[in-house]
Amino acid sequence: xxxxxxxxxxxxxxxxxSGLGLYLDISRMGFDDAFAAALKPKFDKAFKDMAALxxxxxxxxxxxxxxxxxxxxxPDLAPTPELKQEIVAGIAQVEEFVKKIQNRDIKPxxxxxxxxxxxxxxGGSALGPQFVAEALSPDIPPLAIxxxxxxxxxxxxxxxxxxxxxxxxxxxxxxxxxxxxxEPRNGMIEVQKAFAAQKLDFAxxxxxxxxxxxxxxxxxxxxxxxxxFPMADWVGGRTSELSAVGLLPAALQGIDIRxxxxxxxxxxxxxxxxxxxxxxxxxxxxxxxxxxxxxGEKDMVVLPYKDSLLLFSRYLQQLVMESLGKEQDLDGNxxxxxxxxxxxxxxxxxHAYVQQxxxxxxxxxxxxxxxxxxxxxxxPEVETGVTSGDYLSGLLQGTRQALYExxxxxxxxxxxxxxxxxxxxxxxxxxxxxxxxxxxxxxxAYHQPGVEAGKKAAAAVLxxxxxxxxxxxxxxxxxxxxxxxxxxxxxxxxxxxxxxLRHLAANGRGVALEGKLGQPATLxxxxxxx
Numbered sequence: 001x002x003x004x005x006x007x008x009x010x011x012x013x014x015x016x017x018s019g020l021g022l023y024l025d026i027s028r029m030g031f032d033d034a035f036a037a038a039l040k041p042k043f044d045k046a047f048k049d050m051a052a053l054x055x056x057x058x059x060x061x062x063x064x065x066x067x068x069x070x071x072x073x074x075p076d077l078a079p080t081p082e083l084k085q086e087i088v089a090g091i092a093q094v095e096e097f098v099k100k101i102q103n104r105d106i107k108p109x110x111x112x113x114x115x116x117x118x119x120x121x122x123g124g125s126a127l128g129p130q131f132v133a134e135a136l137s138p139d140i141p142p143l144a145i146x147x148x149x150x151x152x153x154x155x156x157x158x159x160x161x162x163x164x165x166x167x168x169x170x171x172x173x174x175x176x177x178x179x180x181x182x183e184p185r186n187g188m189i190e191v192q193k194a195f196a197a198q199k200l201d202f203a204x205x206x207x208x209x210x211x212x213x214x215x216x217x218x219x220x221x222x223x224x225x226x227x228x229f230p231m232a233d234w235v236g237g238r239t240s241e242l243s244a245v246g247l248l249p250a251a252l253q254g255i256d257i258r259x260x261x262x263x264x265x266x267x268x269x270x271x272x273x274x275x276x277x278x279x280x281x282x283x284x285x286x287x288x289x290x291x292x293x294x295x296g297e298k299d300m301v302v303l304p305y306k307d308s309l310l311l312f313s314r315y316l317q318q319l320v321m322e323s324l325g326k327e328q329d330l331d332g333n334x335x336x337x338x339x340x341x342x343x344x345x346x347x348x349x350x351h352a353y354v355q356q357x358x359x360x361x362x363x364x365x366x367x368x369x370x371x372x373x374x375x376x377x378x379x380p381e382v383e384t385g386v387t388s389g390d391y392l393s394g395l396l397q398g399t400r401q402a403l404y405e406x407x408x409x410x411x412x413x414x415x416x417x418x419x420x421x422x423x424x425x426x427x428x429x430x431x432x433x434x435x436x437x438x439x440x441x442x443x444x445a446y447h448q449p450g451v452e453a454g455k456k457a458a459a460a461v462l463x464x465x466x467x468x469x470x471x472x473x474x475x476x477x478x479x480x481x482x483x484x485x486x487x488x489x490x491x492x493x494x495x496x497x498x499x500x501l502r503h504l505a506a507n508g509r510g511v512a513l514e515g516k517l518g519q520p521a522t523l524x525x526x527x528x529x530x
Contacts, residue, residue, distance in 0.1 A: 015280050019266055020425050021372075021416035024280045028400065028410045029365070031290040036276065039286055039440070046285070046439035047274045053435065055079060059446045060236070067446045068232070069239035069431065073265040073424070086232065091261075093229060094244055097207075098251040101171070102142065106226060109204050111169035117145040118159065118191060119249050121175035122183040124237030124318060125209075128246045128427075131315040132260075133253060135308045135423050141253040143171065148187040156187060160194050167198055171252070175209045175245055177231045179216025182458070209244050236446060238318045239431055242424065256420045263424030271432040281432035284411070288433070289440050291365035291409050292339055296324070301357065302343035304369035305396045308418050312369065313343030316430060323434045323445040330442050337443050343367075347395045354399060358406050366403060366410040368396055369426075373417040464490060465500050469510065469527065478514065478524035501525050 001009070006027070015024040053059050056079030059067040071078040071087055078084040100106040104113050119129055126149035133145050146159050163170055172191055176184040195202040206225040210216040211233065220228050229244040240246065242264055247257045271281040291298050300320065302313035325338030343349070346368070357364060374389025382388055403410055413429075415422040438445030471487045472479065479487065481501065485494040498520045504511040510529065515522035 013277070013283075015277070015283055017266075017270055017280070020263065020270075020422065022267075022280070022422070022425060022429075023412070023414035024283055025412040025414070026283050026287045028404050028412070029287045029290055030407075030409055031286070035290060036286060039289065040276070042440045043276055043282060043286075043436070044274075046282075046436045049439045050272075050432070050435055060444070062447045062449060063233070066234040067236060067239070068234040069236070069242065070268055072235070072242045073261040073268065073428070083234075086230075090230065090244055091247065091257075094248050094251055094257070097227065097229075097248070101252065108169055108171075109201060113169065114143055114171045114205075115169040116163050116166050117143050117171050117173060117249060117252055118148060118163070119145055119173045119175065120148045120184050120187040120191065121173075121245070122149055122181060123322075124240050125175035125177075125184070125245055127238075127311075127315045127318050128241030129249045131311040132241065132246055132250050132255065132423060134311045135418055136250070136255045136420055137253045143252045145249055145253055148191070149183075151183045151186045153190075156190050160191070167194065168200055170205060172202070172206045173209060173249060174206065174216060174220075175231075176216050177211045177214065177233075177237070179208075179210050179214040179219065182455075185216075209248065238322055241427055259420035260424035260427075263421035264428035265424075266421075267425040267428035268432065271429065281429055282436055284429070284433035285436035285440060287365070287409075287411055288339060288437050294441055296336075296338045296340070297363075299340040299342060299364040301364045301366045302341060302369065303346045303349055303366060304343075304371075305346040305392055306369070306371040306418055307345060309369055309371070310345050312426070313341060317341045319430060320434055322448050322451065324438060324441070324443060325450065326443040327450070328443075330444060335441075335443070337441050339437075346399070347392065350395060350399055357408060358402055362408060364408075366408065368400060368410060368412040370396055370412055370414040371416075371418055372414060461496060461500070464488070464493060464496060465504070468497055468500060469504075472511065472525060472527035475527075478526040480524050481520055484525060498523075 010025065010027040013025070013027045016022070053067055054070050054077055056066050056068070058064060068078065068083070071083065075084045075087040078087060097106070101114055107113050119126070121129070126147055130147055130149070137145065146163060148156055148159055160167075174184055174188045179185070192202045195205070203223045203225050206220070207227050207229065208216050208220040208225060209229045209231055210220070211231050217228055229248060231240070231243065231245065235243050242261060247260075250260065251257045271279055273279045276282045276286060288300070302316055304310065304312050320339055320341045327334060327336055329335045329337070344352070357366065374387065374392070379387035379389050382391070400410055400412065413426070415426070435445055467488050467490070468484060471484060475487070481494060481498050482491075484501075485491045485497050488497065490497065501511055501513060501523075502517070505513045510527055512526050512528050514524050514526075517523070
């Protein structure tokens with residue numbers, strides 16, 4: 001395509017939202033007008049599906065629940081007055097609590113005020129708050145935030161050692177809808193023990209964000225925690241950033257949560273139009289469908305050209321992959337759908353994997369995130385007439401051009417600056433695009449049966465561990481791995497038993513191994529009291 005035709009295509013497909021100052025450029029995706037027209041019937045259905053979702057249709061049949069994250073930024077859309085009041089009250093509760101923290105009406109028993117936050121969560125209860133903290137937290141926030149987002153003991157130690165001397169002034173937020181998810185439960189218990197070791201009253205510095213009457217809700221109330229914030233069953237983890245899950249930690253860091261909500265609301269309104277060219281989320285979904293042939297045949301590489309958006313691709317991994325990665329479609333056909341997402345930031349990745357993106361396997365499409373404002377204030381020149389920000393912009397444009405010249409597709413999303421409004425808009429844009437794409441490929445974007453399968457499998461391994469330890473205790477003599485598997489009644493799980501023994505022995509958990517560690521058949525295991 002010659003320069004004049006490409007310039008015309010750019011103008012024909014450029015989307016601009018004047019209120020947000022947001023641009024979406026899909027002109028470097030290789031579809032033609034006929035492709036866009038052919039998708040119209042699918043989009044007609046997608047628009048109807050989305051309207052039904054916002055009206056309160058059951059969208060997650062596995063749990064018989066609605067999916068209403070769009071109501072969080074526009075309570076007037078809630079299908080009942082009770083739900084509207086629940087949302088309004090939830091935001092007010094967050095703001096009132098943060099004000100009391102700021103005014104020191106709520107403070108720790110052994111310090112004049114709270115200085116730090118430990119946020120304990122997993123999946124959407126961590127990824128959204130982490131992304132927003134990285135993007136928007138001031139350089140010197142009112143409360144510094146630290147995340148425990150895994151059940152890795154060394155990772156937990158690292159956080160606790162980092163704030164050891166400030167534990168007395170640390171607010172602990174435990175986030176878990178059910179209260180039974182192992183990772184946040186384990187983190188909470190370890191933090192409780194750290195408080196006890198310093199003779200601090202954990203309950204006087206703890207709050208919970210959880211489902212009403214969940215295990216965690218009952219525990220917090222029985223132990224006298226500061227307060228609890230409700231998690232509605234109609235808000236899924238990966239779409240919970242604009243609920244108390246994300247709003248509370250953001251507000252405690254001094255981030256304007258009303259601006260985040262407003263940005264999301266404005267984007268939601270823009271993505272309700274049924275004209276594809278005027279709907280940025282529909283344009284994204286159409287581009288994904290083209291790149292992936294409606295089958296997830298290519299990966300989505302996300303490159304934000306701004307350090308503060310470093311975690312955006314990580315946040316999108318869960319939003320996109322958990323929503324779209326499905327074995328079966330809505331008709332029960334085996335389809336193995338999904339889009340893999342990866343990325344870090346520009347220009348760092350131009351010195352990492354852009355070489356492969358341009359010259360290697362063409363198994364991806366790329367999304368550039370461009371931020372027009374370089375920094376607050378005037379930038380110094382690094383060369384005559386050139387600033388660091390000019391280099392950043394030039395490298396983005398140059399990489400986009402180099403990829404296009406080698407027939408690599410790309411999308412560019414441009415925002416004026418990284419602020420609460422634009423971050424809220426980006427969250428809403430991609431939430432809606434995922435919903436549209438799910439409809440286009442006929443999968444349920446709002447359940448996650450694979451995640452539940454993994455949790456059940458993990459629980460089975462832990463049950464087997466207890467069984468194996470009991471067999472060793474009862475045997476009172478060394479047993480080979482094969483003998484142990486047989487006595488445990490699990491000969492078909494001999495590999496899992498071997499790996500469990502290896503883990504227990506490495507951590508001084510009462511198991512001693514004799515023999516050649518790299519040759520499992522030579523090993524014997526015995527139980528030793530610690």
